[in-house]
Amino acid sequence: MTLDLAYAPSDALANVRGSAIRDLLKLTEQPNVLSLAGGLPATELIPAQRISETAARVSADPAALQYTVSAGVMSCREVVADYVGVRDVGQVLLTHGSQQALFLLAHALLNPGDLVVVDDPVYVGALQVFQSVRARIRALPITAHGLDVDLLRRWLEAGERPRIIHTVSNFHNPAGVSASRSTRIELARLADEYGFLIIEDDPYGRLRFAGRSIEPIAAHSDRVVLLGSASKVLAPALRVGWMSGPPDVIGLVERLRQGVDLCGSTFSQLVVAELLADHTWFAEHIDVIRQEYGSRAAALTSALRETLGGRVTFTDPEGGMFCWVRMPGVDTSALLLEAVAAGVAFVPGAAFGVEADFGDCLRLSFATLTPDELAEGVRRLAVAVAVLDRG
Amino acid sequence: MTLDLAYAPSDALANVRGSAIRDLLKLTEQPNVLSLAGGLPATELIPAQRISETAARVSADPAALQYTVSAGVMSCREVVADYVGVRDVGQVLLTHGSQQALFLLAHALLNPGDLVVVDDPVYVGALQVFQSVRARIRALPITAHGLDVDLLRRWLEAGERPRIIHTVSNFHNPAGVSASRSTRIELARLADEYGFLIIEDDPYGRLRFAGRSIEPIAAHSDRVVLLGSASKVLAPALRVGWMSGPPDVIGLVERLRQGVDLCGSTFSQLVVAELLADHTWFAEHIDVIRQEYGSRAAALTSALRETLGGRVTFTDPEGGMFCWVRMPGVDTSALLLEAVAAGVAFVPGAAFGVEADFGDCLRLSFATLTPDELAEGVRRLAVAVAVLDRG
Known part of the structure; x- marks a missing residue:
């Protein structure tokens, strides 16, 4: 008797929402489609020459090509501690x-049924992680000032006890906004009062091209794990990210990681350490990205105002890679089909909804196209809207 | 009211056995200790110069530093398909x-309570993975011919229904032996008859320095996922491994991976593709490793015979990195303390036991020390045995 069960997905995997974005990217990879759908940084702004030189020098030492410990190469941890402003490398x-x-955080800390609070709209990669541990998930609306702490307080007062709250604090993916200082302070205060852990997800914080920096949530409470990454400031293929937070949380994650994949790449971590520690070079490099992303964001929002001004609302991005657009009365999933036909792609808001719908929203990335291409993309989007209007 | 629960380990993590090996490595990092305890390949045999040149050239192209898809860079998948002898890159x-x-396989396919069969002694990293999904675990003895298929058949006939059987087929870690051809054929036949999936873990297969290669289990059934890695043949820090198996299993793993870490390193995968595809260079490079590991294994086993011949039994390694030694009447965990005092380290057998004890066994790695150092290590081991004997 054959039991052909081995190939069914685990309950945990079956519980994970597919990434509509990844599926969409296939659709938008057609030639002649200007894609504002992706989540990649600009390829041409990756410092390939500097990485190539550093990689060559670092990897000439065979010790740099060995295994490292699960927590990462000490010299890189030290540089990252300095980068994020943490004193203790532990x-x-x-x-x-x-x-x-x-x-790692979700699997080290959560049991099935534990309550996790996420943003609505949500970074889909976070939703997938919490679904994969079969957490109970509630979603807080993202307002113009970041996640809705007033609603959160009412939930807490009504007896909800989240174990973890995940939020993208700067230049939200997909909502574009940053949490205000008062949102951050109140969220930190609630964490201390109610004993939950905040995962402050900050891949875009260094990419500010307008307005003033705001201290991280982590500055206001010890109950915060702050996430960062080299992917948007150096290169995604280095695959170096980091977390900083309470040493006992770090210890649990380190223990889990041994069985997950043993360790990261010694070599990549040494490259990242060298580039982040070269403060003069790094500051100049980041300025180039910031200026370019600022120009691109301005081109996109100007085009939106000029071409679709009467039909859309959006928040002016002050950094990051995304502009979140609301188009009242338009089903943006239906619009996408017309848009691809007109030669432009975006991600419909529905892909990011947890409790809310966002059926009339869309996410536009301004990171990977030139100002001219962005203007042309918006023109094509307007064509698609007109086609959909004619129905 | 503060609920300070966030920092407790998840039930899944609490279920994972700590790696005694990792903990031991700290003990053995003292100067003047010759360590036969590690599981690293020889640093000086890593082809750093070739990797450095390739890394420099590959990473000069910013596209090589972008994200890739979850299944990996297509050109590298094609090279790996050729390397493992699979026709379909899917x-x-x-x-x-x-x-x-x-x-990924465990989390994509297993639910808590599912039966998984592992080797005894076991590769601890595999045990940790199956513990992390809270599988029910049984362990089959490793015989001189590989895992005990006769006992497995009796389990199956008695009604046990494993979902997955994991085994290291070549140069077992820690047991040193390889599964015979008849063991492989019978295991494959049982998988087809009873509908379980075999994970054939083969990081060491190319490191054969004596005897003749044996076709993988995967040659005898489609119900096999074969694992391989660049870590032992090129460099651990590339962090490139692979699996080949049924496309629907691959599809489930790909789906899970999006939420786990998005993707691997484009850059590293392109480096691995180039080095594995250079057949002439790779064959010469592997020959160097094989010859050196063969000399080291011979030095270790000669020393064991000469110095401890009356006290130990072991299997002559034909490849890989490990020699598994039985020392009847000796508690090897107690011996380790004396050994470190005498300036040599190993991993006690108890670290690898699942249902069996292996309290009189030890694992010696011959990969990272010279023949002279190995002989000196065995001499120190004999000193430790003598000290323990005197009690």
């Missing part, structure tokens, strides 16, 4: 991108 | 080392 652990940091 | 997925392949 509070820092390096990961294979910050997506892995999320995964 | 059967190949690249991972962050083969430890991650194990983790």
Whole structure:
């Protein structure tokens, strides 16, 4: 008798929502489609020459090509501790991108049924992680000031006891906004009062091109694990992310990681350490990215105002890679089909909804196209809207 | 009211046995201790110059530093398909080392309570993975011919229904032996008859320095996922491993991976593709490793025979990195303390036991020390045995 059960997905995997974004990227890979759908940084702004030189020098030493410890190469942990402003290197652990940091935290700390609060709209990679541990998930609306702490307080007062709250604090993916200082302070205060852990996910914080920096939530409470990454400031293929937080949380994650994939790449971590520690070079490099992303964001929002001004609302991005657009009365999933036909792609808001729908929203990335291409993309989007209007 | 629960380990993590080996490595990092305890390949045999040149050239292209898809860079998947002898690239997925392949397979396919059969003694990284999904675990003795298929058949006939059987087929870690051809054929036949999936873990297969190669289990059934890795043949820090197996299993793993860490390193995968595809260079490079490991294994076993011949039994290694030694009447955990005092380290057998004890066994790695150092290590081991004898 054959029991052909081995190939069914585990209950944990079956519980994970597929990434509509990944599926969409296939659709948008057609030639002649201007894609504002992706979540990649600009390829041409990756410092390939500097990485190539550093990689060559670092990897000439065979010791740099051995295994390392699960928490990461000490010299890189030290540089990252300095980068994120943490004094104790025992509070820092390096990961294979910050997506892995999320995964490790969830699997090290959560049991099925534990309550986790996420953003609505949500970073889909976070939702997938919490679904994969079969957490109970509630979602807080993202307001213009960051996640809705007033609603959170009412939930807490009504007896909800989250174990973890995950939020993207700067230049939200997909909502574009940053949490205000008062949102951060109140969230930190609630964490201390109610004993939950905050995962402050911050891949984009260094990419500010307007407005003033705001201290991280982590500055206001010890109950915060702050996530960061080299992917958006150096290169995604280095696969170096990090978390900084309470040493006992770091210790649990380190213990889990041994069985997950043993360790990260010694070599990549040494490259990242060298580039982040070269403060002069890094500051100039980041300025180039910031200026370019700022120009691109301005081109996108100007085009939106000029071409679709009467139909859309959006928040002016002050950094990061995304602009979140609301188009009242338009079903953006239906619009996407017309848009691809017109030669432009975006991600419909529905892909990011947890409790809310966002059926009339869309996420536009301004990171990977030139100002001219972005203007042309918006023109094509307007064509698609007109086609959909004619129905 | 503060609920300070967030820092407790998840039930899944609490269920994972700590790695005694990792803990031991700290003990053995003292100067003047010759360590036969590690599981690293020889640092001086890592082809650093070739990797450095390739890394420099590959990473000069910023596209090589972007994200890739979850299954891995297509050109590297194609090279790996050729390397493992698989025709369809859809059967190949690249991972962050083969430890991650194990983790992904377990989490994609298993539910808590599912039966998994492992080797006894076991590769501890596999045990940790199956514990992390809270599988029910049984362990089959490793005989001189590989895992005990006769006992497995009796279990199956008695009604046991494993979902997955994990075994290291070549140069077992820690047991040193390889599964015979008849063991492989019978295991494959049982998988087809009873519908379980075999994970054939083969990080060491190319490191044969004596005897003749044996076709993988995967040659005898489609119900096999074969794991391999660049770590022992090129460099651990590349963090490139792979699995080849049924496309629907690969598909489930790909789906899970998006939430685990998005993808591997484009850059590392392109480096591995180039080095594995250079057949002439690779064959010469592997020959160097094989010859050196063969000399080291011979030095170790000669020393064991000469110095401890009356006290030990062991299998002559034909490849890989490990020699498994039985020392009847000796508690090897107690011996380790004397050994470190005498300036030599190993891993006590108890670290690898699942249902069996192995309290009189030890694992010696011959990969990282010179023949002279290995002979000196065995001499120190004999000193430790003498000290323990005197009690």
